[in-house]
Amino acid sequence: MKLAYKERIAGRLTLATSLIILVVFGVIYLVANFTVVNSIDRELGLETDKHRDQIFLVEGEIRFLHKDEWQEMEHSQLQLNPIFIEIVDLDGHSMDRSPNLRSHHLIFSPEIISEKAARTIRIGDSEVRQMQIPLFNVGKHEGYLLLAKSFEDSRELLNNLRNVLLILYPGILLSLFLTMRYLAGKSIEPIRQIISKTNRITQSNLNERVPEAEPNDEIGQLTRSINELLERLEASLIREKQFTSDASHELRTPLAVLRGTLEVLIRKPRTAEEYVEKITSAFSSIDRMSATIDQLLALAREEKGKFSVREELELITFLEEITDQIAVEQQRKISFRCEASTPIFAKANEQSLQMILNNLIQNAVKYSTPDQEILVKTGITNSVPYIEVCDAGSGIASEYLERIFDPFFREKEAVDRLIPGTGLGLAIVKKLAQESGIRISVSSEKGKGSTFRLDLLDS
Numbered sequence: 331m332k333l334a335y336k337e338r339i340a341g342r343l344t345l346a347t348s349l350i351i352l353v354v355f356g357v358i359y360l361v362a363n364f365t366v367v368n369s370i371d372r373e374l375g376l377e378t379d380k381h382r383d384q385i386f387l388v389e390g391e392i393r394f395l396h397k398d399e400w401q402e403m404e405h406s407q408l409q410l411n412p413i414f415i416e417i418v419d420l421d422g423h424s425m426d427r428s429p430n431l432r433s434h435h436l437i438f439s440p441e442i443i444s445e446k447a448a449r450t451i452r453i454g455d456s457e458v459r460q461m462q463i464p465l466f467n468v469g470k471h472e473g474y475l476l477l478a479k480s481f482e483d484s485r486e487l488l489n490n491l492r493n494v495l496l497i498l499y500p501g502i503l504l505s506l507f508l509t510m511r512y513l514a515g516k517s518i519e520p521i522r523q524i525i526s527k528t529n530r531i532t533q534s535n536l537n538e539r540v541p542e543a544e545p546n547d548e549i550g551q552l553t554r555s556i557n558e559l560l561e562r563l564e565a566s567l568i569r570e571k572q573f574t575s576d577a578s579h580e581l582r583t584p585l586a587v588l589r590g591t592l593e594v595l596i597r598k599p600r601t602a603e604e605y606v607e608k609i610t611s612a613f614s615s616i617d618r619m620s621a622t623i624d625q626l627l628a629l630a631r632e633e634k635g636k637f638s639v640r641e642e643l644e645l646i647t648f649l650e651e652i653t654d655q656i657a658v659e660q661q662r663k664i665s666f667r668c669e670a671s672t673p674i675f676a677k678a679n680e681q682s683l684q685m686i687l688n689n690l691i692q693n694a695v696k697y698s699t700p701d702q703e704i705l706v707k708t709g710i711t712n713s714v715p716y717i718e719v720c721d722a723g724s725g726i727a728s729e730y731l732e733r734i735f736d737p738f739f740r741e742k743e744a745v746d747r748l749i750p751g752t753g754l755g756l757a758i759v760k761k762l763a764q765e766s767g768i769r770i771s772v773s774s775e776k777g778k779g780s781t782f783r784l785d786l787l788d789s
């Protein structure tokens with residue numbers, strides 16, 4: 331059987347409380363029992379002391395100091411709380427007893443030595459507490475005085491107390507369970523509201539939030555965490571949509587160029603040179619599209635694949651070609667400087683390094699104005715080849731330097747200035763660099779420009 335959470339809580343609390351109550355009731359009963367027995371024994375002790383000096387056994391005969399007192403009503407009549415007295419000889423044979431004992435006898439135990447030790451015995455149908463003391467005559471032990479006091483009233487009191495506790499116990503447990511179940515239900519009510527609210531939130535209403543009722547307790551924290559999670563989900567969904575639209579845009583532009591080129595080509599017959607020129611231009615559009623698609627795939631794919639294969643590259647030639655190509659594509663002046671006097675050989679995946687540089691140089695172009703210099707540098711430091719892409723553009727605020735490699739992160743300024751981008755470029759760069767054993771670092775100053783440095787560690 332599957333119990334509801336509130337029932338489980340109530341059950342556990344009731345179980346714990348029931349044990350505590352059981353102990354408390356047990357202690358109450360034992361204390362009451364002890365107090366009652368103690369009080370009877372004290373009275374019995376007083377009675378014993380009273381009679382000890384008044385009754386003597388002289389050679390088998392009973393003598394009284396005050397005969398009248400011995401015959402007092404208390405011992406001869408049936409009272410509510412009478413004292414029973416019996417005198418026995420050394421062998422326990424009854425010599426005399428108070429009339430209120432009627433046909434009954436008190437119980438003599440030769441083994442009882444301690445004078446004040448009382449015990450509970452039965453006389454007929456009644457329960458009594460009995461004490462036994464030795465009787466001496468001039469130092470000679472002659473017999474015993476047995477005294478008893480009814481235990482009936484006390485027993486009734488104790489039984490009543492026990493019955494009340496036994497009846498109360500299940501009643502208390504039941505009401506405890508019901509109260510705790512109710513309170514547990516009340517306490518988890520906000521959670522139930524959260525569940526029903528979150529169940530209603532889907533992709534189409536991801537902008538809705540769970541109402542925050544109690545701001546400072548755990549439920550408030552849970553609500554806030556859920557709302558923050560929804561916020562992140564919503565933001566990521568928006569970014570994903572943005573990403574899809576940016577990606578489509580990136581593909582649509584070269585596709586439109588390609589279509590235009592082909593349309594121009596079929597409009598009328600062309601010379602062989604014109605065909606070569608237009609088809610070459612069509613190829614470059616196709617290349618651009620496949621480069622974009624490669625970028626998208628680069629971020630999407632999980633496994634290490636073709637980009638991890640490294641071959642030896644001569645960096646100076648490689649970088650000159652790339653900078654020229656991007657300079658033409660972007661229609662920007664991109665300077666190149668080599669800080670080494672000999673060719674620089676490095677182990678790298680050409681396609682991957684090309685994508686990394688493409689992204690970095692395109693960023694340098696995007697985040698600077700045409701009059702600001704863009705410089706690609708290469709060299710070797712401590713036998714490690716490096717490449718630097720420097721620009722004198724807008725620069726990056728220091729608090730964002732850590733985050734620019736996060737997928738979809740874009741500085742607010744870039745978004746506000748409507749600079750095209752998805753925030754994926756540097757995420758791809760970071761991923762590719764990791765796969766290719768390239769350490770990437772950035773230094774930047776807001777308003778002064780940025781330098782992205784690649785150290786080709788595995789060369």
Ligand code: ADP
Binds near residue numbers: 697724752755
């Ligand atoms: P995108 O350029 O598509 O926005 P990136 O991942 O390439 O995405 O860059 C992330 C963010 O880092 C950019 O939005 C921009 O704010 C900042 N950034 C990257 N490169 C530069 C740069 N060279 N100069 C200034 N800011 C840059």
